[in-house]
Amino acid sequence: MKTHLKAYASRWSLSAILLFLCFPQIALAEPVETIINNGDAANRVDIAILGDGYTAAEMQKYKNDVQALMTRFFDNEPFREYRNFFNVHRIDVVSSQSGADHPERSFFVNTALDATYNCQGSQRLICVNITKANIILGNSVSFSQRDIAFVIVNDPEYGGSGGSIAVTSTHLEVLELILHELGHSFGLLADEYGGPPPPVCNNTFEPSAANATKATERSLIKWNHWIDASTPIPTLSAFDGVPGLYQGAVYCDAGLFRPTFGSRMRFLGRPYEQINTEQLIRRIYNVVSPIDASQPAATDITLTTAQSQSFSITPLITLSGTIKVDWFLDGVFQSTGTGFTVNNLTSGAHVIDAVVKDSTAQVRKDTETY
């Protein structure tokens, strides 16, 4: 009888495992609460946050930790200025045990995402099981709700990591690490520090990042539009916040240059500085249109000369109110504002254009894609 039960149990377990492997998303979807909702995810930068090492009894702490993290996150530019462009979704992942593994002192806990310090032999480097994290993300929020993903680990010891899913402990200063890593994952920015390796320096080709170059001719520098004509190239000063051409970037002490002396992509605790901020804003606009809605929905409209027609745009709003809507009739500027009405048009074909533009001084050079 026991043998039969065992055999039955084994078959059941095998079936369960196969089912789990085939349909892991069924088992791993977790409750989600949108804690910052500024609009349709299709037109927002959506941040999804996962927790690890939080037991069911610690869910309120998890909520508080996430709230505190996001409050500090949106205190930083350019996210402060563009906070209306973001949504934040908290995914309530419950772990069996609290905290994270500390192999260096033989402390291990059973958590949902297997968070562990001392990853790859670096004590402050926290790694999580990215596969598990991605499965939970994929089954808890839609694709448009996870433009950026964080994992917050319930451990007060300083630590974290970058990559496609940034990881942070609850240590207050780890936010800086998150912001730095976000510069990579979201802003496509390079590290601005030099050697020693690892990683290995390779200064034989032009970096794709907006904040690193091997060009030394002023006109060829990617961020030349930020460099004052009186600033020498290369730039040898050590003043913060002065765009120039500073030697040392992307793990190379020479042969590659960075735009400012010390931005957040070089030193934690520093601002992004002009060039990286510009790039981050351009990246935000790579996800978000400044137009949230427009009326009428139909784009081909038939009127009579005796009729009037109103048009409206719902733009996104920056903290400084830098977005404006200009209206054009047959290519001729008419007015500025969110609404426009035409009256008594002559018979024939006409074109109404609403051009919505962010005139922020934080972007000096706009390009189509970033």
Added chain:
Amino acid sequence: MSDSRRWNLTVNAVATPTPTPTPTPTPTPAPVLLVEENSNRGVALDSVNWLRDPFPISTIYNFSADGHTRVMLFAMNVELQAGENLAIVTAEAEDSQHTVYPLIVEYVGNVSNLSWLAQINVRLPDNLANAGNVLVSIKVRGVQSNKMVVSIKPPP
């Protein structure tokens, strides 16, 4: 950093609406004073003795205390509408010097059994005494009639 929306409009001309016909008053046909055939001498009679012109300005054969002669004129296209009175009819005489003398209209009414013919009684004023032949005309609702000759008999 920027985005735009475009709407393509096709605007069709509205056919100019046909103005709603405004009811226009039926034009008042010009009154026609009766004259003798092939002449512009008027058909006019003393209202008392029914004698034709020349008319004295005053006469002892009179029904009124003022002694002035009343002359009956006959006209077509003179018909009082409901609510109207003889104030819609005016009369005047014009002498050879083109001096115009208003004539007081004292009566307007249809001739018995001739509904198309109106009788208009006017009083001859004192200053018309030496006018000789005058051209008499009437206006009905401001519409001028023809002018006909009437002789005034000078005082003795």
